[in-house]
Amino acid sequence: MTSEPAGPAESGAPDTVALAKIVARQRAEMDRLRDQAATSAVVERAKGAVMALTGCSPDAAGEELLQRAKAAHHTLLEECWITLGGLAPQAPTAASADAPEQDAVVHAFPVAEAGGPRDLGRLGRALVRVGTPQDLARCLLEHLSSTEADAVMIFARLPAGGLELVGHAGIDETLAAQWRQVPPLSGIAALDALRDGQPRWLEDVETDRERYLLIGDPPERWLSRAWLPVVTRDRADVCIGVLRAPGGRFTPAVREHLLAVARLCAGRLRAFDPRREPSSDAAVDAVQTVFDALPGSTMLLAPLRAPSGEVEDYRIEAATEETFDAFGRTGRDLLGLRLLECFPSLAGEPLWEGCRHTLTTGEAYDGEPFAQQAVVAGVAELSTYTVRVTRLGSGLAVSWLRHDSSDRQEQRLADVQRLGNLGWANWNLITHDVSWSSQVYTVLDRDPAAGPVRLAALRDLAVPEDAPALTHAVGELLRRGRPCAMPFRIRATDGIRHLRIVAETVTDVHGTPVEVHGFLQDLTAQRSAELALVESEQAIVTQHDVLRAERTLAARLQHALLPLPTRPVQPAGLEVEVAYLPAQSGIHVGGDWFSAIELPDGDALFVVGDVAGHGIDAVATMAQLRFTAKGMVITGSSLTGALARLNTLLLHSRDTHGTATMVLARYNPDGHRLVWAQAGHPAPLLLRAGEARYLDRPGGMLLGASSHPHFQEAECVLEPGDRLLLYTDGLVERPSEGIDRGFKRLADALVTHHGNESGSLGPMLADLLEGERRDDVCVVDIRVPFSNF
Structure with missing residues (x-):
């Protein structure tokens, strides 16, 4: 008892080797029959032309064509093309001079004075050597010089209803790329010509632009155009456009000549048109019959190439019944369609590149498994597929293999x-x-x-x-x-x-x-991540402890160096409140400071400063500047002189840190005169009679910024009830807003909290400093009592 040979896999995939042999034989037969049919159609048309010209029988016309081909060393097909292109009688007998028969030929194959039979004959001979639509466009432009043609465009109708530019001559590649694909819109002259099978003559740009979308950049580049439908297989699927720079009407002779040219191109277009619908001849039916009997999902694809030779799509020539596309079409419904019409998202996917690789190298492509919903035994279920691509002659066989549950x-x-x-x-x-x-x-x-x-x-x-x-x-x-x-x-x-x-x-x-x-x-990756996390946590804890210790030390040092008074002070008869508010963000303390003391001669000295940076270094610099400034003024230095010496200290002392800003103010109670100087610091804010204004700043630059600074003094006479505010920039600066807005906000707050009694500084600062503070704030609030005058 002999065992049966192994059948197809349970997945339903066809035997690729057997399929290749069957389809190869059928494809060869299909190509032979197609070429035979195409040749027969051309021969019959040529025989009809000879019969109309000579009045001979069909057999005699066929014999005449054979004799001509033999004498000129042409093939029969070439001689038929030349005969159709020439459209001129070459009668071997006197019967060919019969005028009515001549008129019939002219009526059937009109020739124009613009070109004449000789021009059409040359074109017919040239068409024999044309192999692609791009070659055809160049050939037409070369042979249409008598019609003043400047460019030729050939559009093919797409199955979805739009157009594709398959050949062009006389236009640049940029314009060709713009018109490569034309959707099925209204206002396209080529589409209108194909829809009703009638030519469109566009002879007035201004009038035509109101009806049609004109090709050209600018459209005035071609002032007249003709769109000629080419009828193949009893329908128009190709439209030839002839674009001319001269304007005006096409003469009747030129029109007739162009129509004759379009008819002459019909056979050649049908011979190499990759977008023709599948033939119903026996070979095609035989191939599809084989596919109808195959299990699984398999398609036979023919490559469609652009004028450059690149594969731009594939035509489905055969498909099994189980094959389905993205829109639910199956089996024979897919024949003649483009692959990208059926699977729009396929371009650029691995399968697309796999098809290109297999077509180029012949190596089979096996795709990665993927999931897709399919109907199995009438029930929709999610199945796992793999795809295989093999080369079959000049085309491709693409099979989708569905895996059963054990495979999954x-x-x-x-x-x-x-x-x-x-x-x-x-x-x-x-x-x-x-x-x-x-x-x-x-x-x-x-x-x-x-x-x-x-x-x-x-x-x-x-x-x-x-x-x-x-x-x-x-x-x-x-x-x-x-x-x-x-x-x-x-x-x-x-x-x-x-x-x-x-x-x-x-x-x-x-x-x-x-x-x-x-x-x-x-678990190497996981363990490495765990160890890195532990090390990071340990480093964070260590750093946090160091920063907390530093902050504690700096805070203690700052408190020791800058003690806050427990009640208002009254130097030189003024009432003074001070406030120091450390930053809330971060863990560093800053270098803001103040001084409000009475000098030995009875004057009052007010100082507000701000050292750049935070931490112990900033606090140390603050202490040095604070005590040095007071010492210099007490010992007789002028305000500008003290600022100049402090600048030198910052520049040349190893113990100082960075830069600093400062305001020095000296108040004389006898004349109620306030003399002040500044080094890159905001101006004091004066509140008088319910109005707030900033004092005009004298010249002065940041301490530590230059070795040759220049400082000036300014004077202000205070009046009873005046209120003067000295402050650091943390009071007016906020992230993401301009400093001018902060100055206005401070002035408005001072007007709002204008009470003469002490204790209003705290509520004003509470209103101003809502939310988190990113910098220290130091304020000296000076009031001039009425009792002093």
């Missing part, structure tokens, strides 16, 4: 192992057989050719430090059947790997372990 389970298991970086392992304790999945070899960095190792030999793969613990865990698993979940490390080519083995035993009826199964997993 196996694929899912492989995916889980790959994604989880783990693999299963099985040890038979009776037969000592060991089986591993391929991923175990990857996890252990072991060559599959070396084979698996026995369970007890795993300790030899571990680093020496982990071998004892792994040996103990495996021993407990084998002796007592305790499940094993043990981390260990191995040395691999990429360094130390952190692995984990999880295993359990299978026992016989007596409870004796007979098999061990489990998995090994690579």
